[in-house]
Amino acid sequence: MLNVSGLACSRGERRLFADVSFSLAAGEWLHVQGENGAGKTSLLRLLVGLSPADAGEIYWRGVAVAAGESDFRRELVYLGHHAAVKDELNALENLQFSAALDGMRLDEQAALAALKRLGLRGREALPVRVLSAGQKRRVLLARLLTRPAALWVLDEVFNALDSGAVQLLGVLLGEHLARGGLAVLTSHQLLPLPGGQRLIL
Numbered sequence: 094m095l096n097v098s099g100l101a102c103s104r105g106e107r108r109l110f111a112d113v114s115f116s117l118a119a120g121e122w123l124h125v126q127g128e129n130g131a132g133k134t135s136l137l138r139l140l141v142g143l144s145p146a147d148a149g150e151i152y153w154r155g156v157a158v159a160a161g162e163s164d165f166r167r168e169l170v171y172l173g174h175h176a177a178v179k180d181e182l183n184a185l186e187n188l189q190f191s192a193a194l195d196g197m198r199l200d201e202q203a204a205l206a207a208l209k210r211l212g213l214r215g216r217e218a219l220p221v222r223v224l225s226a227g228q229k230r231r232v233l234l235a236r237l238l239t240r241p242a243a244l245w246v247l248d249e250v251f252n253a254l255d256s257g258a259v260q261l262l263g264v265l266l267g268e269h270l271a272r273g274g275l276a277v278l279t280s281h282q283l284l285p286l287p288g289g290q291r292l293i294l
């Protein structure tokens with residue numbers, strides 16, 4: 094479903110990586126690894142179309158993403174390294190706001206169910222500025238359950254999560270893959286998810 098070939102990326106004078114190629118079929122995931130500054134975030138941003146590649150091709154369902162005829166962007170959800178919630182909104186409003194930015198209307202019941210799954214029952218109506226760092230991350234992660242996305246692109250999403258949330262995210266990823274979804278993840282930690290391909294930058 095996702096075929097990437099020969100991707101190259103430079104930042105300033107520095108070549109971060111070249112000839113990055115991988116293929117993911119339904120139900121498969123990729124763990125992007127590398128030292129600080131190796132280019133993991135750059136690769137993910139390039140993959141989701143937030144920055145241009147120096148070279149290479151991305152094909153989604155057999156169609157080149159660059160051609161603009163692919164449904165790729167609509168079929169992925171990206172949680173970036175610095176993705177954040179809006180402090181002045183509550184958890185429910187945050188989910189509805191981010192859905193609206195993606196051109197979706199999110200039903201309140203669906204949003205509440207996602208927040209409940211993330212262990213935020215009873216916290217839905219509080220402004221997120223009063224939530225703990227880990228609870229804010231959980232609000233962010235609830236987005237994964239409110240999008241019908243085939244591809245999850247997740248940059249260091251295990252940061253600031255307690256062991257229960259790490260385990261829960263592993264379960265959510267497992268369910269996503271079992272439904273035929275795909276995932277590309279960066280993490281400096283071992284991931285609570287069996288299988289997976291490794292790409293070391």
Ligand SMILES: Nc1ncnc2c1ncn2[C@@H]1O[C@H](COP(=O)(O)OP(=O)(O)OP(=O)(O)O)[C@@H](O)[C@H]1O
Pocket residue numbers: 104105109127128129130131132133134135136
């Ligand atoms: N817009 C930019 N302009 C200049 N340099 C950049 C830019 N974006 C990234 N870089 C540089 O590219 C290199 C790779 O950054 P990137 O964030 O992709 O690394 P990473 O592997 O995700 O690192 P970490 O594990 O620390 O998160 C770094 O040296 C960074 O400073």
